[in-house]
Amino acid sequence: MAAAGADVTLLTVDPGETADHDAHRAEWVRRGLLGSAAGLRNLFDDARSDPSWLYRAAIPGPAPASPWPTRAITDDGGATVLELPIVSGNAAWHLTDAPVRVYDGGAMIGWLPGFGGLYRAWLNALGAEPGDDASDGHSAPVVVLCEARQIGETLVAAGEPALDAGIRVLHTTHACHVLSPFRWDSPMDAAWERWFEVADRFDGVLWLTSSQRDDVERRFGESRLRSFVVPHPAPAVSASTDPVAGRIVILNSLIPRKRVDHVLRALPAVRAAVPAAHLRVYGDGAALGELRALAAELGIDDAVAWTGHVADPATQAWASADVLVLASTNEGQPLVVLEALAAGVPVVAYDMPYGPRDTLARGGGVLVDDGDVDALAAALIDVLSDRERRAELAAEGRAAAARMDAAASMRALGDAVRAALASPAPR
CATH class of the missing domain: 3.40.50.2000 (Glycogen Phosphorylase B;)
Known part of the structure; x- marks a missing residue:
């Protein structure tokens, strides 16, 4: 967004300490994701440093009664700036009108109706701050x-x-x-x-x-x-790839929604047709023990490597993957598919909602009927056993990723x- 010319500010509303947020800012800058620490604003840091916007927005007078306990937000000198309601056991905590109390010099001067009132007051104040002027002399929207x-x-x-x-x-x-x-x-x-x-x-x-x-x-x-x-x-992938023949890669959390068990159940048929086939699982989660037991039950535990979470999959998973498999029940638009295409790694995925069908529309992978383990195995066998087919998919994937760039x-x-x-x- 910044490269496209926008004046970008990250806004966060977690009620942590300023020192913690400063550490977050420094890390964003270190990674090159923010030009300066000023590019990350936090509501409660702003309330501590200059609460004038709170005073302007607060409803004067005593706050309505509330059944909820409160948490104090204090400034660097220990003075209370805000008292937040602790709304527990309520999935719609954010929509309650439980008062947010506003303090000045240790005395309560007013209140705001719930977190919504607080958040809107902050955004209104940010929107009113002087910004970069557009070329026609008007303030940027x-x-x-x-x-x-x-x-x-x-x-x-x-x-x-x-x-x-x-x-x-x-x-x-x-x-x-x-x-x-x-x-x-x-x-x-x-x-x-x-x-x-x-x-x-x-x-x-x-x-x-x-x-x-x-x-x-x-x-x-x-x-x-x-x-x-x-x-x-799709990300720009610069790491070189040297696929290991038969290496099937999974890269996702190990939870039931990802249906890693379907891939494990497909693997015996794949190994029967492609003896070099083996599975490398990148990711961790609560289902790990159950999945390990299933691999042993299926007699394929010698062909499955559980690598856990890795910080940089671009130089590990994609560098040696022969094919990526995705068997989730549902997604939004799985980034892992875009990453695989950009790295020239063919994708075999269930045709689930949402993402694989749209993302693979320009090529680079194979869609199979959702939940069909036999079809999943057949597609993996096709890609792994036909090197010319695999090369075609890899080239299609790179070309597709180039058209789906930032x-x-x-x-x-x-x-x-x-x-x-x-x-x-x-x-």
């Missing part, structure tokens, strides 16, 4: 890209203070919104149902794939949401931002 459903719900909720109508809120999505059996009309959990109730109040909703956007529009109607498709970008994602994001700025806020 403020666009918030919201990453978390709970935060997004608080920003567009009705209540005081209202979010300034000049601030545009685009909400990103990163996960499948339906439950099993993962069809367009399948049930949704309560969190998604609540989010969809207010999603028409966002200036734009950013979906990772056209498939998910289309399913949402089929369910709610094309005009319900301002929907845009902004996919993850510039392409930024163009899609730019289109969404321009559309949001050209329309009145729906709130």
Whole structure:
């Protein structure tokens, strides 16, 4: 985003200590992800350093009674700046009006209605700060890209203070919104149902794939949401690759949703056809012990290596992978598929919602019927046993990844931002 010309600031709302946030800032700068520490702002750090925005937004007088205990946020001198309600056992904690008490010099001077009131007051203050002027002399517009459903719900909720109508809120999505059996009309959990109730109040909703956007529009109607498709970008992979013949790679957490057990059950048939076939599993999780036991039960434990979590899979997993396999029940748009394509590693994936079908549309992999272990084994055998086929898929994958780079994602994001700025806020 910065390379595309935007003045980017990361906003966080975790109520930690300033020293911890300073360490986070330093790490972001060290990794080259922020130009300076000033590029990461935290609500509570801002409240400690200059609480004037709190004083302006606070409702004067005593706060309403609340059943919840509180947590004090103090400045460097130990003086209380805020008291936050500790709302426990409530999945909608962020939507309660439990008062956030505002203090000045040790005395309570007012309150804000819940976390929503606090978050909106902060964003309004940030939006009013002097920024870089555009070429026509007008202040640059403020666009918030919201990453978390709970935060997004608080920003567009009705209540005081209202979010300034000049601030545009685009909400990103990163996960499948339906439950099993993962069809367009399948049930949704309560969190998604609540989010969809207010999603028409966002200036734009950013979906990772056209498939998910289309399913949402089929369910709610094309005009319900301002929907845009902004996919993850494929990374630029510079590491050289030297695939080990027969090496099947899994790179994901070891949880039931990833269905690693399906890959283990497919492996005996793959080994029977391709004796060099073996599995290397990158990732960790609660299902590790159960999966190890299954490998032993299937008689393939000698062909499975459990490497655990690795910090830099680009130089480990992709450098030697012959094929990547993904057998999840559902995804948003799996980054692992984009990474594999960029590295020239063919992909065999279940045709699950969402991501593999859209991401492999330009080639580089093989889709098999969702949940069909025999089809999964057949596809792996095809890729591993036919070296010419594997080379074709590797070349297709690299070419596809080059077309799905960061510039392409930024163009899609730019289109969404321009559309949001050209329309009145729906709130």
